[in-house]
Amino acid sequence: METDRTRPGQEYAHHRTRKPRRLRATLLALTAAGGLLLTACGAGGGSDSNTSNATDRTGFPAPAPAVTSGDDGSEQDGEQTGTPDDKIAPPPDYLSTFALDVDTASYGYARRALAEGRRPDPSTIRPEEFVNSFRQDYDRPDGNGFTVTVDGARTDQSDWSLVRVGLATRTADSAAERPPAALTFVIDVSGSMSETGRLDLAKKSLDEMTDRLHDDDSVALVTFSDEAETVLPMTRLGGHRGQVHHVVDELETQSATNLGAGVETGYATATEGLREGATNRVVLISDGLANTGDTNADSILDRIARERRDHGITLFGVGVGSDYGDALMEKLADKGDGHTAYVANDADAHKVFVDQLPQNIDLTARDAKAQVAFDPETVAQFRLIGYEDRKVADDDFRNDKVDGGEIGPGHTVTALYAVRTRPGADGHLATASVRWLDPDTRAPHEESGQLETDALHDSLNSAPATFQVTAVAAYFADTLRSTELPGNPGLGELASRAHTLAKETEDKDVRQLAEAIDEALRTD
Numbered sequence: 001m002e003t004d005r006t007r008p009g010q011e012y013a014h015h016r017t018r019k020p021r022r023l024r025a026t027l028l029a030l031t032a033a034g035g036l037l038l039t040a041c042g043a044g045g046g047s048d049s050n051t052s053n054a055t056d057r058t059g060f061p062a063p064a065p066a067v068t069s070g071d072d073g074s075e076q077d078g079e080q081t082g083t084p085d086d087k088i089a090p091p092p093d094y095l096s097t098f099a100l101d102v103d104t105a106s107y108g109y110a111r112r113a114l115a116e117g118r119r120p121d122p123s124t125i126r127p128e129e130f131v132n133s134f135r136q137d138y139d140r141p142d143g144n145g146f147t148v149t150v151d152g153a154r155t156d157q158s159d160w161s162l163v164r165v166g167l168a169t170r171t172a173d174s175a176a177e178r179p180p181a182a183l184t185f186v187i188d189v190s191g192s193m194s195e196t197g198r199l200d201l202a203k204k205s206l207d208e209m210t211d212r213l214h215d216d217d218s219v220a221l222v223t224f225s226d227e228a229e230t231v232l233p234m235t236r237l238g239g240h241r242g243q244v245h246h247v248v249d250e251l252e253t254q255s256a257t258n259l260g261a262g263v264e265t266g267y268a269t270a271t272e273g274l275r276e277g278a279t280n281r282v283v284l285i286s287d288g289l290a291n292t293g294d295t296n297a298d299s300i301l302d303r304i305a306r307e308r309r310d311h312g313i314t315l316f317g318v319g320v321g322s323d324y325g326d327a328l329m330e331k332l333a334d335k336g337d338g339h340t341a342y343v344a345n346d347a348d349a350h351k352v353f354v355d356q357l358p359q360n361i362d363l364t365a366r367d368a369k370a371q372v373a374f375d376p377e378t379v380a381q382f383r384l385i386g387y388e389d390r391k392v393a394d395d396d397f398r399n400d401k402v403d404g405g406e407i408g409p410g411h412t413v414t415a416l417y418a419v420r421t422r423p424g425a426d427g428h429l430a431t432a433s434v435r436w437l438d439p440d441t442r443a444p445h446e447e448s449g450q451l452e453t454d455a456l457h458d459s460l461n462s463a464p465a466t467f468q469v470t471a472v473a474a475y476f477a478d479t480l481r482s483t484e485l486p487g488n489p490g491l492g493e494l495a496s497r498a499h500t501l502a503k504e505t506e507d508k509d510v511r512q513l514a515e516a517i518d519e520a521l522r523t524d
Contacts, residue, residue: 094376095394098387100167100368100405100413100434103333105319107133107473108342109326110480111512114519115344116322120480124326127477128386128415134469134509136412138168144364145169146407146434148449152419153457153467155487159380161456162471162487163417165372165432165449169364172410181213181361182234182275184220186266188286190257191225198320199253202285205318205349206248212354213237218278220269221247224262225254226292234273259286260294263332267307274311279361284332285318288325297328301335314338314406316360318352334389337406360408365436367404370415371397372432378425378453383418385474385485400437400444407436416474418485421453429453460487465505469513472498476517491521 106129113120138149149166172178185206193199210219215238221231232247266282274280294300307313315336317329320343333340341352352360369392374382396402407413421429433448457463460471472494478485479494489497498514 093394094374094379095371096382096384097369097371097392097394097397098384098390098415099392099403100370100407101128101339101387101390102132102405102407102411102413103129103330103339104133105129105317105326105329105340105342108344108348109319109324111516112322112342112344114516114523117523119520119523122481125477125481126386127474130473130477131386131414131416131470134473135507136166136168136414136466138166138412140168141170143170144438145436145445146365146447148432148434148447150430150432150449150451151455151467152451153460153463155460157486159420159423160486161419161421162460163419163430163451164467164470165370165415167370167413167434169407169411170409173362178362180216180275180278182218182270182273182278182280184222184234184266184270184273184282186222186224186262186282186284187251188257188259188262189223189225189251189253191253191255192257192287192289192321192323194253195321198287199251201320201343201349203248203251204346205343205353207245208350209353210237210241210244218273218275219244220273222262222266222269223251224258224265226256226258228258228261228265230265230269233269256292257290258293259288259290260300263300264303267303267313270313271307271311279363280311280313281316281361282313282336283316283318285320286329287321287323288319288329289323290325290328297331301331304332304336308337318343330389337403362408363406363439364409365407366439366442367400368407368434368436369397369404370432370434372417372430374419374430375428378421378427378429379419380422381420385416385418387415397435404436414470416470426453465501468497469501469505469510472501473513476513480520491517495521
């Protein structure tokens with residue numbers, strides 16, 4: 001997606017206030033000159049929050065200094081005088097804007113690494129993908145578009161709460177009602193795919209998916225190693241399933257990984273077999289370890305961007321393998337207006353290729369973006385947890401030429417915020433809005449939801465079970481990438497809480513979360 005990106009770990013307290021332009025410009029200038037940009041203690045080496053002078057004992061940025069009026073009417077920065085008229089100047093922007101994301105690959109790969117007795121690289125940890133890996137109970141709309149749910153709970157750390165913004169699309173139609181699909185599978189057959197659980201798992205998944213697709217669906221197969229080859233042109237499945245199974249069965253690993261050639265040939269094949277009125281999608285199955293040919297991410301991404309723009313062909317990336325090129329796969333799906341998942345075993349493959357098939361084929365919203373406006377009267381600071389790669393300029397929320405996320409039926413999108421309320425604050429806390437384009441007419445639509453301070457649950461343990469699961473998943477990701485969210489109780493308490501929630505919800509996904517936290521404890 002072509003968004004206005006912010007460096008990872010730089011998301012604290014963006015809010016736009018209704019002040020004169022001169023004051024706004026002065027605030028921005030003071031912020032830049034004094035090094036008072038509020039920075040999060042997020043992932044990645046780019047964050048300098050640990051050395052900032054504007055941090056409190058939690059490692060979170062302290063509020064900006066007061067701004068008062070001078071005798072000549074000019075604005076000056078200075079200390080608070082303690083008089084009733086003096087207020088801490090709000091940060092220059094109280095908005096948070098991002099493109100929607102339903103990726104889950106980061107969580108899947110983290111589980112795989114932990115099961116093998118090793119901690120995943122912190123750079124591969126994206127908290128939003130942990131959070132979005134679990135079922136939610138949000139209300140759903142009747143037609144295309146979204147419902148918006150906003151709730152929150154206070155943490156054990158004074159004045160800090162977790163606020164959850166939940167967006168949900170309509171329930172996925174039965175398989176008989178979805179539109180036809182034209183799917184181009186681009187399959188990595190390089191030498192690294194010979195590892196057990198890579199190509200063999202991909203082949204099994206393709207066979208199962210072929211049996212589940214409709215007669216009116218079309219499938220093409222492209223393989224790549226040192227070169228790329230279209231081994232099956234776009235073919236209607238009706239009467240040809242045996243041919244597809246035969247081609248899949250003949251797949252064998254070869255040598256190097258020319259991922260660039262695979263993407264190039266895959267999109268060319270998808271374009272040649274383009275079907276009007278169908279969902280045209282490239283499905284890339286790979287370990288993402290490009291080592292020959294065009295290995296430059298930007299040039300590969302440019303090709304995907306052109307095809308997406310010209311033909312509306314979206315990308316679904318499926319990652320496999322214990323040694324996995326997470327960053328490249330994530331960037332490819334991002335630029336291709338798609339999403340990524342990670343498959344470690346047969347259960348994962350069934351979930352991705354069978355259970356989630358309607359979500360991965362149909363679309364209910366294009367270029368979907370969210371914007372959360374926090375009230376400066378009640379909110380001192382906030383941080384969006386994750387979504388570093390999905391940030392959008394606040395002014396582009398209603399700019400429909402700026403890419404957002406492509407979302408299908410049955411999806412939920414959750415964004416979690418750490419929010420520091422002002423002591424004794426009471427009243428409106430936040431308004432969350434989502435904007436999207438109708439997938440057929442491209443007409444824009446918006447929906448909003450609000451949260452008041454008195455609606456915050458008194459504690460995380462008193463919040464609904466789904467909220468608690470969201471919090472545990474976010475804190476788990478926070479621990480794995482060594483950041484410091486307020487109220488994080490540590491792995492031991494997270495494991496205990498996850499096991500309790502697994503019993504309460506009887507949800508196997510939550511049980512797997514508890515097991516993953518147990519495995520993380522063993523790697524300490």
